[in-house]
Amino acid sequence: MSKEYTTRSSTLHRLTTNQDEAWKGYWQSQGQPWRTEPEIDAQRQRYLAERRALEPDIENGIYPFKDIKLSRADVEWLLATHENGRGPVDWNDQRQRGREGIDVRGADLRQVDLSYLPLARVHAGLDQEAWYKTSKGQRNMAAAWMNSADFTGAHLEEARLRRVHLEDAFLWEAHLEKADLFSAHLEGTNLYYAHLDGASLRLAFLDAATYLKGASLGNKKLGYVSLADIRWGNSNLAVVKWSQLGMLGEEEKACQKGRDGKRKDLATQLHEYEEAVRANRQLAVVLQGQGLNEHAAYFAYRAQNLQRVVLRHQRKFVGYLFSGMLDLLAGYGYRPGRSVLWYVLIIFGFTVAYFAVGHLPFLPDALVFSLTSFHGRGFFPGLGSEASLHNPLIVMAAVEAVLGLFIEISFIATFTKRFYNS
Numbered sequence: 337m338s339k340e341y342t343t344r345s346s347t348l349h350r351l352t353t354n355q356d357e358a359w360k361g362y363w364q365s366q367g368q369p370w371r372t373e374p375e376i377d378a379q380r381q382r383y384l385a386e387r388r389a390l391e392p393d394i395e396n397g398i399y400p401f402k403d404i405k406l407s408r409a410d411v412e413w414l415l416a417t418h419e420n421g422r423g424p425v426d427w428n429d430q431r432q433r434g435r436e437g438i439d440v441r442g443a444d445l446r447q448v449d450l451s452y453l454p455l456a457r458v459h460a461g462l463d464q465e466a467w468y469k470t471s472k473g474q475r476n477m478a479a480a481w482m483n484s485a486d487f488t489g490a491h492l493e494e495a496r497l498r499r500v501h502l503e504d505a506f507l508w509e510a511h512l513e514k515a516d517l518f519s520a521h522l523e524g525t526n527l528y529y530a531h532l533d534g535a536s537l538r539l540a541f542l543d544a545a546t547y548l549k550g551a552s553l554g555n556k557k558l559g560y561v562s563l564a565d566i567r568w569g570n571s572n573l574a575v576v577k578w579s580q581l582g583m584l585g586e587e588e589k590a591c592q593k594g595r596d597g598k599r600k601d602l603a604t605q606l607h608e609y610e611e612a613v614r615a616n617r618q619l620a621v622v623l624q625g626q627g628l629n630e631h632a633a634y635f636a637y638r639a640q641n642l643q644r645v646v647l648r649h650q651r652k653f654v655g656y657l658f659s660g661m662l663d664l665l666a667g668y669g670y671r672p673g674r675s676v677l678w679y680v681l682i683i684f685g686f687t688v689a690y691f692a693v694g695h696l697p698f699l700p701d702a703l704v705f706s707l708t709s710f711h712g713r714g715f716f717p718g719l720g721s722e723a724s725l726h727n728p729l730i731v732m733a734a735v736e737a738v739l740g741l742f743i744e745i746s747f748i749a750t751f752t753k754r755f756y757n758s
Contacts, residue, residue: 368416368423370453373409384410385417385618392439394466397477402442404610408449414438415454424454424747427493427511433457437495441478451488456511461498464516471752475499475519504545513558527551534559536585543569553581555680560585564615578631584619586612587642606649613642665746675746682743686736709733710740 344540363371376384390400406414411477415424418438425435437457460480467475477501488508495515504524514534523543529550550569554560562585590608594600600608616639623632641663647656662668666675683706709732 363618364522366595368409370652371412371416373407373412376407376409376413380410381413384414388414388439388608392441392475394462394470394478396473399439399441399443399478402477403444405444406440406448408453411438411440411445411448411450414440417664425456426454427456427491433494435638440480443480443697445480445482448482448642449486449491451506452490454491455487455495456491456493458492458495461496461516461520463496463498464518467498467518492551532561534561534585536562538562538564539566539567541567541569542571544571546571547575548573549575549577553577554583554585555580556582560588562586562589562615563619564611566619573626574628578623578628578634583638584612584615584635586615587638590642590645602649606646609642609646613639613646633670637667640668640670643667658686662746665742675743678743682736682739684705686710686732689732690729693732696729705729705733706736709736 338523339733356372359374360372363369387400387404390398392399405496413619415438418424419435425437426432433456435457437459439459441459441461443460460482462470462475462478466478470478476499479501481501482505483501484504484506485502486506487510488506489510490507491511492515493511493513495512497520498516498518499520500517502525503521504526505629506526507530508526509530510527511531512535513531515532515536517535517537517540519541520537521538521541523541524535524545525542526547528547529552531552533552533554546569553576555673560581560583564586586608590612594604609704614708616635620632620634620636620639623629623635640659644656647659664674665678666672683703686706686709687698687702690696690705691698694702694705696702696705
């Protein structure tokens with residue numbers, strides 16, 4: 337900590353603790369409007385500084401503030417003095433997005449008011465790299481306790497929140513863009529209009545009391561939320577604006593190039609697309625279970641399209657081509673309009689062919705001949721003695737009959753799936 341900051345801090349602490357408004361005014365003048373509390377005393381500062389200097393030991397679950405109860409005033413001071421007084425990560429400054437936030441792994445922040453604080457890239461749990469090198473017990477030891485904490489309007493962009501306890505916490509309008517909430521406990525958490533664009537909620541724990549109304553789940557600019565393997569726990573999904581979610585984060589990740597813009601290896605591509613298929617199917621099932629059929633159909637359709645990509649990566653080309661045909665005909669049963677369109681195109685196309693090749697009057701003869709060929713399966717009215725297998729009209733009618741069979745099967749399957757959920 338710099339000598340200048342220490343001297344100024346000592347002078348400021350002479351203000352009485354009940355002069356909250358005076359402190360708020362001072363922090364405003366210092367360009368720290370997120371600070372609202374009187375500064376902690378010199379003894380507390382020395383203690384927190386000593387703890388912050390402690391080297392983390394993931395293997396043994398040792399962290400600077402492990403099991404230490406921190407107040408808002410403590411967190412404000414840690415942010416202000418972070419990196420020798422450089423201060424918190426300013427997410428609005430692109431140059432600062434590579435900085436590390438404060439480390440509160442294992443800390444006790446239960447019921448603390450942390451609203452509107454700049455906590456971007458905060459360490460409250462293990463990061464992804466460390467996660468897969470540790471045991472379940474080590475992961476639990478790293479997770480901070482933030483039960484019932486108030487994060488209203490807080491900036492938690494790219495926060496490391498794996499396995500963190502956020503039960504009954506308030507995250508109203510909190511900025512959680514690209515935050516890692518993998519396996520986080522969100523039972524009873526209020527995510528009212530929270531910004532979850534690009535965040536990962538994979539394997540997170542939700543329940544019926546988790547409130548998701550108005551939560552933003554992604555867009556092209558900020559990215560999309562990842563939802564694979566979530567324990568939804570009867571949370572109400574009807575309050576979420578699913579129509580605004582173009583895709584899931586798993587699909588976005590699978591479609592992206594690897595590091596440095598290089599193409600990913602085949603094994604990585606296959607794994608990521610399989611994960612994207614699973615995430616979309618899981619979400620579709622949950623939405624279907626809550627009666628949100630339109631949204632369920634959307635994600636189920638995306639799952640089918642992604643499965644076709646998986647077949648291509650697996651070099652199962654017959655299945656890939658058949659899957660493509662099903663998509664083209666009826667969108668796997670989720671696009672019934674395609675079956676109707678194909679029906680109209682085939683009837684009209686063969687009507688024109690019968691008119692041009694068979695010299696039948698366009699209306700009504702060619703049209704009626706096309707309809708009967710499509711549905712009649714071998715009934716050719718009006719040909720009489722000309723009903724020879726070598727007649728071009730008979731050949732075209734046979735082709736139309738085969739196509740008609742596929743269209744009808746597709747049409748029936750589509751509407752059965754769509755309207756009877758069969």
